[in-house]
Amino acid sequence: MAKYTELCNQILENVGGKDNVSGAVHCMTRLRLNVKDRSKVNVEEVRKIKGTVGAQFSGDQFQIIIGQHVSDVYPEFCKLAGISAADAIDENLDSEPFSLKAVPSKVLDYVSGSVAQIIPIMMGAGFFKMFYAILGPDLMNVMPNESQFMQMLYLVGNAGFYFMPIFAAWGAAKKLNTSIPIALLLGALLVDPNFINIVAAGEPFNVYGFIPMQLNNYTQSLIPILLSVWALKYVWRFLNKIMPSAIKVIGVPFVAVVIMVPLMYCGLAPIGNWIGEGIAIIVNTLYDVAGPFAIAFIGAFWMFMVATGMHIAAIQIAFINIATLGYDPIVLAGSNIANYALMGMIVAYFIRTKNEEKQMAAANMITLLVGGISEPTLFGVLLRNKRAMIVQVIGGFVGGLVGGLLGVAVYTLGAANVLTVLQYAGGPGSNFVNACIACGVAFVVALVVGVVIGFNDDSNGEGFKLFKKK
Structure with missing residues (x-):
């Protein structure tokens, strides 16, 4: 514009x-x-x-x-x-130039750039899943699941995640600037009903009749298609270089599909499935070992992770968890609670400060609670005021610990404002209730601690040296 x-x-x-x-x-x-x-x-x-x-x-x-x-x-x-x-x-x-040291950041950037483009799909479908859970028998019991309205909510909400390989294929192809149509075809092949039937039958199957294929269900998956589109980029580029111009329009797509079908079904998709299972094992192990303190730690320090960019890797794990497990029990479970602690902190800051700081706090409070934009509060208040940091850590930790003890998990993506708690809907009704308690605790604790201890002897705050401007 x-x-x-x-x-x-x-x-x-x-x-x-x-x-x-x-x-x-x-x-x-x-x-x-x-x-x-x-x-x-x-x-x-x-x-x-x-x-x-x-x-x-x-x-x-x-x-x-x-x-x-x-x-x-x-x-x-x-x-x-x-x-x-x-x-x-x-x-x-x-x-x-290739650098082994740069590989993790390249991988992270690829995943982040691919997934970022399909977040609107996940959020849109997530709201349908959310309302299906809220209006259904598990919570408000407003409508039976058999009603046509509820069936439509389920249909849209489920489609947004069931066809994840297709959506992710589009995002990855745009990210890598490779063939979007062929990438979409590869994504569709992972959720095609005929392929699902082959997997459900459980009988050995060979691609092209002689290449053995693992029988895995890739619906709602991310990593298998991300690996496949990454390989497609190089296959497509190579074929464009060597294919005669006279047959390139037809030859490149056909040969690319011929190559990619066994490469995906028999190699990359199973590898992606193993990686996804490995991430799930790591997350579950962390939860088993650290228990409630895993969520408490994220609740306490999430906003500082956002400020330094460390949150990006964790967010990708959360997206993979939702796409594969159907929920995320740690990362988003704790980060949303941290968001409510930030809301409590900025309300307390508004109450305790004066003059220009109060005006700025009022604007940030509206932006955060209504608009769901945390950056003004994060960079304008939190990172330049020592006591604001203390308030955030205490509120996020206590709320996260409560959430961990109650076993909360995020099932959908949705609002980033005061309605963020709705992201916990979509699973058992008790999960949403427990999440309301945990988020409420984070908000109240941060508000009370902020009002009690105030925000330093300087209304502008001082901030730790790490965050001071040069």
């Missing part, structure tokens, strides 16, 4: 110009840039730009916090940077 032209121009000017931007994507609140030369990025100047809330490097990405209207800013930024929306997430990873 034209009204964001000045904002985008200032961003480009301070990230080294459009020639220094190799790719861009956005999540719910952040514009995520891949830059060729990090030394050309003036982080402090970007933070000062009117319209930005903060900026930081996270792995190889330069993330600029803009707010929930980032989806409006993104097209204008792509236009001024000279990149199309489809190409905006092509990071030209192969142009960089």
